[in-house]
Amino acid sequence: MSTELNKSHLELKAAVGQFIQGEISASDLKHEAAPFGIYQQRNELFMLRVRVAGGHITTQQLRGLAKVVESHNGGHVHLTSRQDIQLHDIAPENIYDAVKQCGACALPFKGGGGNTYRNILMSPDSGFTDEPAPFDVLPYIIGLNSFLQQYEHAFQLPRKYKIGIFAKQSERGNALLQDLGLIATEQNGVQGFEVYGGGGMGRYSALGVKLFDFIPAGEFIRCAVAMNELFYDHGNRENRNQARIRFIVKNIGEEKFVELFQQYFTAAEAFANKLPADLNSPTLELKEFAAQTPTAECSAWQQHAAVSVNLNNTVAMTTIYVPHGNLTANQLTKLANLAEQFGTSFVRLTQQQNMVLPLHRSALPCLYDTLGSEFAELDLRLKSFKGNLTCCIGATVCKIGILDSPTMADKIAAELDQLFPLGSEKRDELLRKIITGIKVSGCPNACSAHPAAAIGVQGQKTKIDGKLTDVWKIFLSKDGQLGTSNDELLETAAIPTAIHQQLLALNE
Numbered sequence: 001m002s003t004e005l006n007k008s009h010l011e012l013k014a015a016v017g018q019f020i021q022g023e024i025s026a027s028d029l030k031h032e033a034a035p036f037g038i039y040q041q042r043n044e045l046f047m048l049r050v051r052v053a054g055g056h057i058t059t060q061q062l063r064g065l066a067k068v069v070e071s072h073n074g075g076h077v078h079l080t081s082r083q084d085i086q087l088h089d090i091a092p093e094n095i096y097d098a099v100k101q102c103g104a105c106a107l108p109f110k111g112g113g114g115n116t117y118r119n120i121l122m123s124p125d126s127g128f129t130d131e132p133a134p135f136d137v138l139p140y141i142i143g144l145n146s147f148l149q150q151y152e153h154a155f156q157l158p159r160k161y162k163i164g165i166f167a168k169q170s171e172r173g174n175a176l177l178q179d180l181g182l183i184a185t186e187q188n189g190v191q192g193f194e195v196y197g198g199g200g201m202g203r204y205s206a207l208g209v210k211l212f213d214f215i216p217a218g219e220f221i222r223c224a225v226a227m228n229e230l231f232y233d234h235g236n237r238e239n240r241n242q243a244r245i246r247f248i249v250k251n252i253g254e255e256k257f258v259e260l261f262q263q264y265f266t267a268a269e270a271f272a273n274k275l276p277a278d279l280n281s282p283t284l285e286l287k288e289f290a291a292q293t294p295t296a297e298c299s300a301w302q303q304h305a306a307v308s309v310n311l312n313n314t315v316a317m318t319t320i321y322v323p324h325g326n327l328t329a330n331q332l333t334k335l336a337n338l339a340e341q342f343g344t345s346f347v348r349l350t351q352q353q354n355m356v357l358p359l360h361r362s363a364l365p366c367l368y369d370t371l372g373s374e375f376a377e378l379d380l381r382l383k384s385f386k387g388n389l390t391c392c393i394g395a396t397v398c399k400i401g402i403l404d405s406p407t408m409a410d411k412i413a414a415e416l417d418q419l420f421p422l423g424s425e426k427r428d429e430l431l432r433k434i435i436t437g438i439k440v441s442g443c444p445n446a447c448s449a450h451p452a453a454a455i456g457v458q459g460q461k462t463k464i465d466g467k468l469t470d471v472w473k474i475f476l477s478k479d480g481q482l483g484t485s486n487d488e489l490l491e492t493a494a495i496p497t498a499i500h501q502q503l504l505a506l507n508e
């Protein structure tokens with residue numbers, strides 16, 4: 001642990017102690033705790049957001065997290081739409097101990113929130129893609145994360161700085177929504193990245209602009225430093241609502257922004273030609289099972305949950321659907337053990353708040369049965385849409401939220417379950433559009449990424465007949481563009497039917 005890291009941990013410990021003694025307020029504590037991703041919930045307990053670089057986490061770390069939850073409150077973890085994990089309902093007196101225990105599992109909180117670089121996104125199937133991809137980006141994410149954890153200016157920014165590194169061209173849309181988005185590519189046999197910057201979502205959303213068609217792979221840290229320094233110098237430190245990089249682009253125009261970035265890139269020459277120390281991808285020793293004919297139900301599940309990737313169709317990247325992204329400590333431990341039983345030492349977290357793990361294709365019928373028998377209380381096989389539409393944590397937990405997005409998402413899910421029952425042809429036809437295309441946020445901050453969804457739903461309040469009423473706005477997006485809304489405000493009861501109609505229109 002570096003001196004700086006030690007110092008900030010001690011400051012956190014001191015601030016939490018003062019809060020417990022009543023010497024400082026919750027908002028004073030936020031100043032010290034937010035950069036660790038530690039926020040007070042509406043119920044006065046705390047949420048601790050653990051960084052999981054690229055969403056890649058070992059089964060051992062999952063068990064470690066489960067122990068932290070068990071030893072402190074027996075509450076639950078939440079898989080977030082930025083591939084990290086939140087521990088919920090932690091009492092203030094347990095915060096520091098939980099941070100220390102997670103640190104011992106190599107799971108840091110530093111930069112989980114506040115004005116810092118945030119968790120680095122990755123394609124969950126990087127290294128195992130079914131679509132051609134030039135190389136695995138995981139080592140780059142781990143290398144960049146290790147570098148930035150020690151880079152002081154990455155923790156002194158005007159606002160958050162979001163980076164995503166993706167393995168496939170089909171993820172360009174995601175790259176365009178990051179403050180800095182990189183896509184793996186190759187030029188004349190040299191590995192490198194296509195680079196975008198200045199994108200993001202919130203009250204003002206914007207797509208990023210292209211910064212490089214190609215940079216050699218060794219320039220990726222230089223790129224991240226250049227954007228960090230540009231933001232450090234030019235981000236708006238007076239008005240928090242206009243502090244993100246996309247406002248710099250808005251204010252000076254795309255052309256000037258690209259020029260400005262080039263200046264910072266040139267100035268960051270000292271960070272050129274830095275490759276991660278270890279470029280190896282994780283190795284697999286997947287367990288092979290005796291051939292088994294899957295049931296019709298299992299076959300239908302495989303169609304959406306298991307994507308075959310390589311090695312003569314033997315490896316399947318398999319989704320474990322996690323309703324609302326929530327798991328108890330016991331469920332987390334059982335899933336980690338299960339992954340190991342199938343020969344997998346890690347899982348990947350997805351932006352849809354699920355887990356993905358590589359399996360030998362022959363394991364699928366056995367996994368399907370085990371998920372049903374061992375987790376009877378949890379729908380890990382997507383039998384229902386309930387809990388499986390992407391939504392943010394919502395205003396019952398989030399202190400700055402407006403409406404309860406998970407409840408809204410479940411109302412939409414109930415309507416879709418009724419209209420498209422399990423086993424129906426229409427359900428199979430629409431399933432992927434439903435689980436990847438509908439996103440619900442409890443306020444315009446867009447934590448579910450609803451402005452980029454085919455059908456996005458945003459909660460707010462307005463006065464109707466003089467009474468403050470819950471209302472929702474629908475955003476529609478196509479062809480990789482940001483969603484637009486006709487600004488009509490619909491009351492809660494009208495939303496499920498409206499979404500159903502939009503879904504059918506989308507499918508025409």
Ligand code: SF4
Nearest residue numbers: 392398401442443447
């Ligand atoms: S979108 Fe709003 S309600 Fe949802 S988590 Fe973000 S800030 Fe909270």
